[in-house]
Amino acid sequence: MIEQLASADALLVVDVQNDFCRGGALPVAEGDQVVAVLNRWIEQAERTGATIVMTRDWHPPNHCSFTDQGGPWPVHCVAGTPGAAYHSDLRIPQRAIYMDKARDPDRESYSGFDGTGLAQRLRLAEVERVWVGGLALDYCVKATVLDALAEGFEVHLILPATRPVNIHPEDGHKALDEMQQAGATIERNSP
Ligand code: VGL
Numbered sequence: 001m002i003e004q005l006a007s008a009d010a011l012l013v014v015d016v017q018n019d020f021c022r023g024g025a026l027p028v029a030e031g032d033q034v035v036a037v038l039n040r041w042i043e044q045a046e047r048t049g050a051t052i053v054m055t056r057d058w059h060p061p062n063h064c065s066f067t068d069q070g071g072p073w074p075v076h077c078v079a080g081t082p083g084a085a086y087h088s089d090l091r092i093p094q095r096a097i098y099m100d101k102a103r104d105p106d107r108e109s110y111s112g113f114d115g116t117g118l119a120q121r122l123r124l125a126e127v128e129r130v131w132v133g134g135l136a137l138d139y140c141v142k143a144t145v146l147d148a149l150a151e152g153f154e155v156h157l158i159l160p161a162t163r164p165v166n167i168h169p170e171d172g173h174k175a176l177d178e179m180q181q182a183g184a185t186i187e188r189n190s191p
């Protein structure tokens with residue numbers, strides 16, 4: 001891991017939900033494996049007073065991203081359903097910014113920063129660096145990392161804490177390249 005998370009750090013836990021894990025509607029290969037890694041980061045953030053942000057993909061039943069609405073994805077993460085719940089082994093911190101996103105039926109939204117006011121909240125908390133993990137690397141994690149950079153944060157992607165959907169086999173690698181080009185640091189090691 002890094003030296004130690006501190007109060008100027010935020011941990012962003014992106015969409016660790018049943019539908020993106022084994023047996024879910026839009027499963028990411030090895031998606032479950034991010035849980036144990038992220039739990040260790042969450043515990044450290046709780047201990048050190050770092051800001052924790054927990055996001056969920058939280059769609060209405062008629063969301064435009066669903067194939068039956070002409071979109072690219074099977075029905076997934078419908079608000080309030082078991083598939084939209086956090087993975088049952090994920091540590092749910094008492095003190096965190098909880099954020100449910102992509103709730104507008106007519107708009108796709110992959111980034112935790114998109115229309116949520118998250119950047120402002122992090123600035124109010126005097127956050128300078130963000131550490132990002134979760135699902136999926138090539139969609140919501142990538143979009144969140146790129147927006148965090150655009151908002152001026154120092155961004156670290158925790159590689160062992162994320163997995164790609166890989167609709168195309170190289171998508172995960174391309175996403176990493178893109179994030180690195182944009183200024184993110186890829187952390188290949190993690191407790
Ligand atoms: C996501 C596809 C569709 C994600 C959300 O969380 O990465 N991917 N909706």
Ligand code: ZN
Pocket residue numbers: 057059065073076077102
């Ligand atoms: Zn979605």
